[in-house]
Amino acid sequence: MSGMMERMHLMSIGEFAREAGLTPKALRIYDDLQLLRPAEVDQSSGYRYYASDQLDAARLIAALRRIGMPLARIRVALEPRPGAAAEEVTAFWRQTEADARSRRMQVSALIADLRSKESTMTSTRTFRTRVAHALGQGARDAQLDAVHVGDIQWAVADGFGGTPSVSSRFVGMLAAEPQPIGDEQWDALAAACASGLDGEEKGSTFTALALRGDIATVAHLGDSRAWLLRDGSLRRLTSDHTEVAALVEDGRLTDEEARLHPRRAVLNRALAAGLPSDPDVTGVTVQAGDRLVLTTDGVHALLSDDALVALLSAETAASAVERVVDAVRGAGEPDNHAIIAVDILS
Secondary structure, three states: OHHHHHHOOOEEHHHHHHHHOOOHHHHHHHHHOOOOOOOEEOOOOOOEEEOHHHHHHHHHHHHHHHOOOOHHHHHHHOOOOOOHHHHHHHHHHHHHHHHHHHHHHHHHHHHHHHHHHOOOOOOOOOOEEEEEEEEEOOOOOOOOEEEEEOOOEEEEEEEEOOOOOHHHHHHHHHHHOOOOOOHHHHHHHHHHHHOOOOOOOOEEEEEEEEEEOOEEEEEEEOOOEEEEEEOOEEEEOOOOOEHHHHHHHOOOOOHHHHHHOOOOOOEOOOEEOOOOOOOEEEEEEOOOOOEEEEEOHHHHOOOOHHHHHHHHOOOOHHHHHHHHHHHHHHOOOOOOEEEEEEEEEO
């Protein structure tokens, strides 16, 4: 009876989560990470209960995890000492900036060294392609996604912030370029597209693909994606340029924390004012039987990787695109969506 009376002064995990502005799942993560233990755990049900004086700590942990602070530093910040949290955040950020400066110098030296050793390699192998694409408006008031479908160059772009869309501007500029555009020209094209956007709250992502011989070059900015389907296995060729994806890649957030993060969709690189617009440019060697796929987040935000593997494994590019579009519509089609599938033929 005394235990039940004491528990009356505690909050259930659901109540505590609402008060803290978190989710029960986030609280379970903090418990697993030994950052915030429940005040009491029911021995029979395993149900967690929290005290009201734990609210400030819960909110602080959430804020520190959002900026990517490591667990060891968070534990120091939680010490019951005046100024501990502010001191630790200051120290963490100073070290983060110092690390970035050091890495920038090392990266610059490494790139220069690698480029000095690279030899120009050309391939005489050429492939035929078969291409299919789809573009849908979904439940949005306007179509801000766009596609470019050329002979050996393709792109999807996901605009935001209103019309006329930056995505349409990008694919128009790409269509006017010689094909395929050289690796060194992507920075200039992206910069030209992003120019003149100062003061405007709109922009675009893009993921483009150019085929030259047996090398597929992928240029990428934002959270649209490129994929390679080979022998029934789906490989993502791009990394999302979002605040949260960078923290996960550094090991500072778990996948589960990222899924719950309130800024999980916030871009930190895009064709937009105030953001870096320099794209990643990479290459992949292709072979007959490969299927290259480009998607905007109206597709991959709705469909899991496992679902995409099954859908994209259709016999032809056209049927693969059709199956993906049907799945997007079946999931409610809440957003603009674009997909291009390129089959590499012998």
